[in-house]
Amino acid sequence: MNCQEALNLLSALHDGELSPDLCESVEQHLRECPACAAVRADFKTMSSLAKDLPEPEPPAELWTHLLAEWDADSSAPALVPSNRSWKGLFQSRRRVLATVAATLVTVLGIAVIVRDTVDHGHDEHLTVNFDQFLNEFPQSPKRAQALLHAKYPSDLVNVEQATREVKYRPAVANALPAGYALDSVHLVRMPCCLCVEALCTAPDGTRLAVLEHAIDQPVWFGDRPSEPCNCNGRKTRMVRFGEQYAATWKSEKRFLTVIGIRDEDELARLMQHLDPPEV
């Protein structure tokens, strides 16, 4: 076991969550590696510090404030004596249903306004963040990936874990074209959805990213010009950035975006493997 492997397991070791075999392998490494042993000792100290944090005392007036807020809250059900049945609240069904309907209409109206406002805000952030990602990607795909992960929570997973989390088999679980290798898979919590983001290495050593997402996201590419094309019989949108391209097409139930391809031929090869046509 090397240091990186041991460091990846130190937290689980600290929590007693490793199998006996794995536990012994990590312990063996720690006996031989003072640097990793120091990290483990620090984890222990941090646990003690966390448990020694002073217990905060809730303000005495908190309940009174809460009660005032609850009473003022029009969405709260009417306060009733505790011996009155729940069913009694709904004896006047017509009146309740009319109130519910009126409330729904109001809430839906507000929701549309809020959604438009929030979506607009999200869109601006997405465009800026993806612009940084696309600008960085040709120089350093890893740095570009790190930029994205700094903006949106992400978890490094394997294909099986990704499948369990997103509840579908990601496209990168399919065999890649000969010479291509899957480097990493992350789950990224984007505003649109939980996105599967994979980094792959092409035969010439360049990297490309594959993103699988629930909703089409032209906003990622801002005002960069896009060109429609028909690749393998599928309507595809290609966007040029620097000397590379990004391409998006609709898979069965989701959208696939490949970033860092050289040309349409490479896209066709990748599409054939990532999203093979149904036989």
Added chain:
Amino acid sequence: MCSVVCTSFRVSGLWSLDTGISQLSHEETAFDRHLTTVGKIADCLSLMTEPQADIITACLSGDRSAQQQLYELHNRCVYRLCVRLVGGQDASDVTQQTFLKVFRTIQQFSGGSRFETWLHRVTVNECLQHTRSRNRRPEVALATEPVAAGSTPGAASESSELLQAALNRLEPDLRTVFVLREIEELSYADLAETLDVSAGTVASRLNRARTQLRELLTQLGWEP
């Protein structure tokens, strides 16, 4: 909703949902069936062994004294979690919002998990929502909250203050998993259920949380 409620209860010999539904008259409206479901939730809760089952049942009908009892039982835990996740300045507000959410949505607690797990989930969601809205206002970002009156994070001498300062600088998701594990002492299974992620994700987040926290502590001058 019915199947969720009843299949999720783990009390043997409990009221059979399928039987219950089949006994419903076809003439009954959907509204009647909803009322019956609410009643059955209360019945199921009454069979729970925890004393707080009665309290939760009463809360379903908006009983204020039951709400106060529920608050008394859990306010320290909720407030503590809020202090660690959003900071002392906003903890009271978020605690209040959490309990309002609990009272409004308590019928969504199905009994499939422990009440404490559901409460943790509501609290964490309120804290994350608060953090997101605060992060849109950088002038009040959590990292700027003073560690203690009259001191700055860099000058903090107590290790616990340093830890809180480092926690404030951690990404919200990582801060949450660390606090729930180290302070609230949740198991990996409870963490997975509370955060709605797999146990594998819990493990990887905790490892990242501890690693980054150690780096942040070192930057703040921590000498273990």
